[in-house]
Amino acid sequence: MRHSAILFSAVAISIAGSQAVPKPGADGKYTISSSGIKAQFIPYGATLTNLFVKDKADKDVDVVLGYDVVDYYAKDPGHPVYNSIPGRYVNRIGHGKYSIDNVTYHTELNDGNNTLHSGTNNWSYRTWNVTAATDTSITFSISDASNSSLNMLGRVEARVTYSVDNGSWSIKMDATSPERKTPLMLTQHTYFNLDAYRNPDTDKIWNHSLYLPYSKRYLEADDGALPTGNVLTAAPGSINDFASQPNFLLGHAKDQPGFSGNCGAGGACEGYNGYWPIENAPTDAVVATLASSFSGIKAELRTDQAGLVVYSCNWFDGTSALKKTQGLSDRHTVGRSSCVALEAQDWVDGINQ
Incomplete structure (x- = not known):
């Protein structure tokens, strides 16, 4: 279970x-x-x-994220796996x-x-x-x-x-x-934007904070987001550190060298598409907190899974439409780095590694 x-x-x-x-x-x-x-x-x-x-x-x-019209989930050729159960x-x-x-x-x-x-x-x-x-x-x-x-x-x-x-x-x-x-x-x-794309200053996810108090380490990955087998410790304040401070923004290291290629693809993937093991967490502890000061919404995650994938929506290109429940009069599409997926799961490629 x-x-x-x-x-x-x-x-x-x-x-x-x-x-x-x-x-x-x-x-x-x-x-x-x-x-x-x-x-x-x-x-x-x-x-x-x-x-x-x-x-x-x-x-x-x-x-x-999602679509207004139910039928489009099966028709979208891009198929971003919006909030579903892959398997x-x-x-x-x-x-x-x-x-x-x-x-x-x-x-x-x-x-x-x-x-x-x-x-x-x-x-x-x-x-x-x-x-x-x-x-x-x-x-x-x-x-x-x-x-x-x-x-x-x-x-x-x-x-x-x-x-x-x-x-x-x-x-x-x-x-x-x-x-x-x-x-x-x-x-x-699930893909989140806690502002529902209504923040007039930005549609990016970088203004959201993410806290992973039991995830000081992360999996090193190659250019294809496949783990290399090395589990690295994130230095405080570094790109992949979400454990040392509860108010670190997803974009806290946006200006650091390496951020633009942090999730691979030959440097084309900006931000995050990696795995953070959850280690030494007490039973029923909050293992991840995502929050936005603009909307005031905070999401606290508890899980029995071994870790968490964080993906900052690098591959969205502005062609997917927002729902009518989201956006502003001049904002109607899902742009690059404008959402974050938090996926509680076991170790990536664990069947081989």
């Missing part, structure tokens, strides 16, 4: 049962809500489409191969020399089943056939339950392979 929970608050004030499953709303979305929070979902990818929380002015703010094995499989019981399997190369999220038929491209829904929770399930993603063998049964309660959004995932050994690693791939 994998479990994560994110508690949202306005920090400027402080800096399944047997019942029939209801149908979605007229917009094609399922809605769950509780005090201070409302979340909407679709079966395609078991995707979170909207997440409304209160800002410092007590207004509802939609803090995740059966998330992130990278190095050089598109892995071994189980001394047998080597070759997987689809869809990310340079590596496999990303199990290939181009991963679970974020699939329509899941809605198996339970209440006013405050919804459960999706998927039965993944053997070899539905190249050389991901053995049937897998998986489910995810999303629930909300008093400003908190919780995610519980489990998956089993009853027929044979197979790679399994899951995450929820």
Whole structure:
């Protein structure tokens, strides 16, 4: 069982049962809500489409990326994996191969020399089943056939339950392979902008603070974002340090040499696309805090996973539209470095390293 929970608050004030499953709303979305929070979902990818929380002015703010039209999640050729469940094995499989019981399997190369999220038929491209829904929770399930993603063998049964309660959004995932050994690693791939792109001074994510108090180390990676096997300690104040101070901005080291190529791609990837192990954290401790002084929104993450991927949306190019719940009169698209994905998961390429 994998479990994560994110508690949202306005920090400027402080800096399944047997019942029939209801149908979605007229917009094609399922809605769950509780005090201070409302979340909407679709079966395609078991995707979170909207997440409304209160800002410092007590207004509802939609803090995740997505599309207004439900059908476009399946049609967008760019497929940024908006707030969905990729799988059966998330992130990278190095050089598109892995071994189980001394047998080597070759997987689809869809990310340079590596496999990303199990290939181009991963679970974020699939329509899941809605198996339970209440006013405050919804459960999706998927039965993944053997070899539905190249050389991901053995049937897998998986489910995810999303629930909300008093400003908190919780995610519980489990998956089993009853027929044979197979790679399994899951995450929820949510993109955040806590300002909902309404900060008139900037649409960038660099004004958000990120605190990872139990993540003093990070994985060294090559130009393709594949870990080298080295776990490095971030020096205080350095580019990859989010542990030494609780108010470090995501852009705190933006002017330091190396920031423009910190996430690889021959220096073309600016910012972050790496993995920070969570080490020596007490049970149920807050392991990540993302906050914006503009909106006053703070998100606190608790998880039982081994670490956290931080991706600062380097590859968005301004062609993806914002939702009507976001942006300003002169701001309608998702620009480079204007969001951040926080992905609680096990070690990247852990099946090989």
